[in-house]
Amino acid sequence: PRQGKKLGIALVGLGYYAKNLLAPALEKTGECYLAGIVTGTPSKIPEWKEKYNIADKNVYSYDTFDKIKDNPDIDIIYVVLPNSMHKEYTIRAAKAGKHVICEKPMALNPAECREMIAACDKAKVKLAIGYRLHSEPHTQEIMRLKREKDFGAVKLVEAADGFKIGDPTQWRLKKALAGGGAMYDVGVYCINGARYATGEQPIAVTAQEYKTDPVKFKEVDETITWQMEFSSGAVATCTTTYAASTERLYVAYEKGWAELRPAFGYGPIKGKTNKGEMDIPHTIHQALQMDDFSRCVKENKESPVNGYEGLKDLLVVEAIYKSIGSGKRELV
Numbered sequence: 495p496r497q498g499k500k501l502g503i504a505l506v507g508l509g510y511y512a513k514n515l516l517a518p519a520l521e522k523t524g525e526c527y528l529a530g531i532v533t534g535t536p537s538k539i540p541e542w543k544e545k546y547n548i549a550d551k552n553v554y555s556y557d558t559f560d561k562i563k564d565n566p567d568i569d570i571i572y573v574v575l576p577n578s579m580h581k582e583y584t585i586r587a588a589k590a591g592k593h594v595i596c597e598k599p600m601a602l603n604p605a606e607c608r609e610m611i612a613a614c615d616k617a618k619v620k621l622a623i624g625y626r627l628h629s630e631p632h633t634q635e636i637m638r639l640k641r642e643k644d645f646g647a648v649k650l651v652e653a654a655d656g657f658k659i660g661d662p663t664q665w666r667l668k669k670a671l672a673g674g675g676a677m678y679d680v681g682v683y684c685i686n687g688a689r690y691a692t693g694e695q696p697i698a699v700t701a702q703e704y705k706t707d708p709v710k711f712k713e714v715d716e717t718i719t720w721q722m723e724f725s726s727g728a729v730a731t732c733t734t735t736y737a738a739s740t741e742r743l744y745v746a747y748e749k750g751w752a753e754l755r756p757a758f759g760y761g762p763i764k765g766k767t768n769k770g771e772m773d774i775p776h777t778i779h780q781a782l783q784m785d786d787f788s789r790c791v792k793e794n795k796e797s798p799v800n801g802y803e804g805l806k807d808l809l810v811v812e813a814i815y816k817s818i819g820s821g822k823r824e825l826v
C-alpha cells in the first residue's frame with residue numbers, strides 16, 4: 495500500500511549497493527519509501543518482498559520494466575545497474591513518465607549523458623545522479639567554505655579515491671559494462687570533489703596512467719593520476735586507483751585549509767580545518783539524498799545533482815583519457 499504522502503521508489507538492479515545501502519536507507523527516509531523492485535534474478539524476489547512488504551504488482555523484470563508507466567505506486571525509478579546500462583534504463587524510465595535517480599558515473603560518455611538529459615526534459619521528469627555527498631553535511635561545509643570565503647579563495651585541491659579491487663571476474667573490470675576502471679568507479683568522486691570545493695568546472699587536464707597488473711587490468715585502468723586547472727587559477731592534483739585504499743579531499747585556501755579524510759565513502763566522514771575538527775555528526779547519506787530528491791519532485795525544483803552535474807564529470811573523464819592517449823595537456 496502507498497505510504498501516505500511519501501513518494502514510491504523502485505530500485506532497478508538488486509546488487510550490492512541497492513541491497514546493502516539504498517534499501518536500508520529507504521527505511522529511514524521521511525519523503526519516500528521502497529515501493530517496487532526491478533530485477534533479472536527471480537530468486538532475489540521473495541526475500542525483498544517479505545523484508546520490505548512489496549506487492550506482487552510492484553515487482554518487475556527487465557522485460558516487463560516498461561509496464562511500470564501504468565503503476566501509480568511508483569513515482570521515482572532508481573537505476574542501480576552496471577554503468578553501461580544507465581543510459582538505457584534512465585531513458586526507459588523517463589519514457590514511462592517517472593522521475594529518475596541514476597547512479598554514478600552517469601553514463602559511459604558525454605553523448606550518452608546528453609541523450610539522458612534530453613529524454614528526461616522531453617518527458618518532463620526530473621533527473622538526479624546518485625551523488626549522495628551533496629546531501630552530506632561535511633561536504634556541504636566544504637561547499638560553504640568556498641561560497642562564504644572564510645579562508646579566502648581556493649588555491650589548491652588534492653583529491654584521492656581508491657580501493658584494492660577483489661574478484662577478477664566482476665563487471666567493474668570489463669570495459670563494455672564499466673566504461674573504464676577506477677576512473678569511472680571512484681575517480682569521479684575526485685572530479686566531483688574538486689568541482690564542489692572550487693565551485694568551478696576545470697578548463698584543462700593533464701593525466702597519467704599506471705598499470706602493475708596488466709592481466710587483471712587488461713580492459714580497464716588500474717591507477718590514474720591527473721591535474722586540473724580552473725579559470726580562477728586554482729589547481730587540483732588527483733589520484734584514483736584499484737590498487738590500494740586511499741580517500742581524501744584537501745583544500746588549501748589563501749588563508750587556511752580544510753581536509754575530509756575519509757571524504758567519499760559511506761562514512762563516518764571526518765573533517766578538519768586549520769581551526770580544528772569539524773563537529774558534525776554522522777548521517778546516512780543515501781537517506782538524506784533520496785529525501786532531498788523527493789522534495790525536488792514534490793516542490794517541482796531542479797535537483798542540485800541533475801543530469802548536467804553528471805555530464806560535467808564525464809566531460810572531464812573524457813579529457814583525462816584523451817590526455818593519457820596524447821601525453822599532452824587537453825582542454826575540457
Ligand code: NDP
Nearest residue numbers: 507508509510511533534535574575576577597598599624
Ligand atoms: P553490483 O554488481 O553489486 O549490482 C549490480 C546489479 O545489476 C546486479 O546485482 C544485477 O541485479 C544487475 N545487473 C543487470 N545486468 C547485469 C550484468 N550484465 N552484470 C552485472 N549485474 C547486472 O553493483 P553495485 O551495486 O556495486 O553497483 C551498481 C551501480 O551503483 C554502479 O553504477 C555503481 O557505480 C553504483 N554505485 C554507487 C555507489 C555510491 O556510493 N553512490 C556505491 C556503489 C555502487 P539483478 O540480479 O537484480 O538483476
